[in-house]
Amino acid sequence: xxxxxxxxxxxxxxxxxxxxxxxxxxxxxxxxxxxxxxxxxxxxxxxxxxxxxxxxxxxxxxxxxxxxxxxxxxxxxxxxxxxxxxxxxxxxxxxxxxxxxxxxxxxxxxxxxxxxxxxxxxxxxxxxxxxxxxxxxxxxxxxxxxxxxxxxxxxxxxxxxxxxxxxxxxxxxxxxxxxxxxxxxxxxxxxxxxxxxxxxxxxxxxxxxxxxxxxxxxxxxxxxxxxxxxxxxxxxxxxxxxxxxxxxxxxxxxxxxxxxxxxxxxxxxxxxxxxxxxxxxxxxxxxxxxxxxxxxxxxxxxxxxxxxxxxxxxxxxxxxxxxxxxxx
Numbered sequence: 085x086x087x088x089x090x091x092x093x094x095x096x097x098x099x100x101x102x103x104x105x106x107x108x109x110x111x112x113x114x115x116x117x118x119x120x121x122x123x124x125x126x127x128x129x130x131x132x133x134x135x136x137x138x139x140x141x142x143x144x145x146x147x148x149x150x151x152x153x154x155x156x157x158x159x160x161x162x163x164x165x166x167x168x169x170x171x172x173x174x175x176x177x178x179x180x181x182x183x184x185x186x187x188x189x190x191x192x193x194x195x196x197x198x199x200x201x202x203x204x205x206x207x208x209x210x211x212x213x214x215x216x217x218x219x220x221x222x223x224x225x226x227x228x229x230x231x232x233x234x235x236x237x238x239x240x241x242x243x244x245x246x247x248x249x250x251x252x253x254x255x256x257x258x259x260x261x262x263x264x265x266x267x268x269x270x271x272x273x274x275x276x277x278x279x280x281x282x283x284x285x286x287x288x289x290x291x292x293x294x295x296x297x298x299x300x301x302x303x304x305x306x307x308x309x310x311x312x313x314x315x316x317x318x319x320x321x322x323x324x325x326x327x328x329x330x331x332x333x334x335x336x337x338x339x340x341x342x343x344x345x346x347x348x349x350x351x352x353x354x355x356x357x358x359x360x361x362x363x364x365x366x367x368x369x370x371x372x373x374x375x376x377x378x379x380x381x382x383x384x385x386x387x388x389x390x391x392x393x394x395x396x397x398x399x400x401x402x403x404x405x406x407x408x409x410x411x412x
Contacts, residue, residue: 154169172228184243372387
């Protein structure tokens, strides 16, 4: 009952922020225009609501949910409260794929950059899934992830170094900073497929995450196919992260902070915090996107910048509370 109440409140919060995303924006709409947009989607206010603001709000919700869920799975799998969707290098790999696509001149083609990011993330995910099936120790997987992330970062830096023009360099940099502006329903539909598969794999792995929280020996003695469940967790988190990066670029702190924000309410069970973490991730990213829209600047702030500015103090507060509880 407690879980149902928590998830219901979080879902209401998501719906409220979607409504706020329809109402608020760079161009203010009067109440009459707002009503007209609902009554006549083909009108000018309707175009603003249903072709610009609503897809943007939904894209922020979907990406945030994917990152929140991936973060909860990573923290449960690696038994590390500092784990996030980028810890295994999938975010860096997806960013590298997008950077290469832009650098070779494919940025103007619809869906190509997003596809390149997703393919790169899936390749990283396949490699990590194979490693997860072979090595049981979470430290080993983290070390491989750090190596992959560092190598991807180095290759992305090479893309910056060899960018054919300052315009291309600016495009790559802008994309990597993250944004859900100008996303349409087609963009969302394309990424929902891998996100759905990833979410299914994460839900399947929940039993294994619960056993891992009891220790490696308990997991081995449980009789569950732990190698398969580990592989499903890594593959699911990789798909979610790759699709999120493909839609919005690299966005930090959401996957790291979301599980911590709900853990005190939902409990320490890794299986029970998956859905609340996804909903909290959606809330965090939608809030950051609204802030990016409304902060009065000449150029709209990038989503990755806003999440870092808001997320770092938020996570510092979480760490402070955790440190106090450990000392108490």
